[in-house]
Amino acid sequence: MMVSISAITPILSLVTSALAYKATQGHYGTYSIVPGFFKQSDNNTDVKTFDYHDNLGLNDNLTWPEFKQQILDLNENAEPGVEYKVIYFGRHGQAWHNAANDFYGEAFWCYYGLFAGNGTVTWGPDPELTPKGIASAKNNSVLIKSLIPEGFPLPQSFYSSPLTRAADTLNYTWFDLVLEPGYVSPMFKESLREWIVR
Numbered sequence: 001m002m003v004s005i006s007a008i009t010p011i012l013s014l015v016t017s018a019l020a021y022k023a024t025q026g027h028y029g030t031y032s033i034v035p036g037f038f039k040q041s042d043n044n045t046d047v048k049t050f051d052y053h054d055n056l057g058l059n060d061n062l063t064w065p066e067f068k069q070q071i072l073d074l075n076e077n078a079e080p081g082v083e084y085k086v087i088y089f090g091r092h093g094q095a096w097h098n099a100a101n102d103f104y105g106e107a108f109w110c111y112y113g114l115f116a117g118n119g120t121v122t123w124g125p126d127p128e129l130t131p132k133g134i135a136s137a138k139n140n141s142v143l144i145k146s147l148i149p150e151g152f153p154l155p156q157s158f159y160s161s162p163l164t165r166a167a168d169t170l171n172y173t174w175f176d177l178v179l180e181p182g183y184v185s186p187m188f189k190e191s192l193r194e195w196i197v198r
């Protein structure tokens with residue numbers, strides 16, 4: 001389903017999305033989507049009009065407590081070796097290499113991206129978020145905060161790329177919700193990162 005996320009937002013704005021997964025056999029398990037919970041899992045959803053800000057895509061016929069209960073029920077009744085998991089994907093907010101890509105277009109990938117910056121802005125090797133990227137992460141934090149009284153189940157673990165843009169997006173989104181209270185400690189995974197600019 002990572003595929004459908006990038007299909008939903010090829011732009012490098014921040015996306016938080018939620019999908020219900022079914023994990024079966026194998027080391028990491030074989031994952032398949034459980035339909036019926038999220039609009040982004042439905043092939044009939046128009047990616048041009050889909051907006052995750054609308055309740056993170058939860059289907060209109062479900063409340064968050066009902067959703068949580070249904071996941072608990074699925075796990076309760078799952079056959080041996082089968083587990084249901086809810087995975088929220090968060091895309092990093094706009095970073096300086098994204099802004100430079102918007103500014104230079106193709107020339108960024110052919111030429112300017114070979115350098116660490118252009119004297120005005122620095123985009124390599126590990127670019128920071130732009131003010132726009134920070135604002136979208138903070139905006140998502142406000143969104144999630146508004147869903148908590150609705151019974152939105154907070155994530156129980158976090159996995160992040162170690163690159164600055166990803167780590168900072170995570171912190172701007174989740175700091176006061178779960179990190180500062182110490183509910184969870186994020187895990188930073190080298191295998192989750194994109195390539196380094198330059």
Ligand SMILES: *[C@@H]1O[C@H](CO)[C@@H](O)[C@H](O)[C@H]1NC(C)=O
Binds near residue numbers: 036059062
């Ligand atoms: C809720 O709506 C979705 C999408 O239309 C549908 O697939 C699902 O079966 C519905 N669930 C219930 C419990 O009616």
Ligand SMILES: *[C@@H]1O[C@H](CO)[C@@H](O)[C@H](O)[C@H]1NC(C)=O
Binds near residue numbers: 035041042043
């Ligand atoms: C959605 O479309 C994909 C690709 O055509 C297909 O593999 C998948 O089974 C479809 N999902 C549902 C829930 O129908």
Ligand SMILES: *[C@@H]1O[C@H](CO)[C@@H](O)[C@H](O)[C@H]1NC(C)=O
Binds near residue numbers: 136
């Ligand atoms: C900020 O969040 C609100 C509500 O979740 C949403 O409607 C709006 O589009 C978001 N703005 C940006 C710039 O992401």
Ligand SMILES: *[C@@H]1O[C@H](CO)[C@@H](O)[C@H](O)[C@H]1NC(C)=O
Binds near residue numbers: 096
């Ligand atoms: C450097 O790139 C930024 C876009 O990332 C652009 O706004 C700025 O004008 C550029 N500076 C120069 C000197 O070309």
Ligand SMILES: *[C@@H]1O[C@H](CO)[C@@H](O)[C@H](O)[C@H]1NC(C)=O
Binds near residue numbers: 171172175
């Ligand atoms: C995370 O965000 C908080 C609040 O803005 C800030 O005080 C803290 O320094 C940040 N942590 C990191 C590792 O950047």
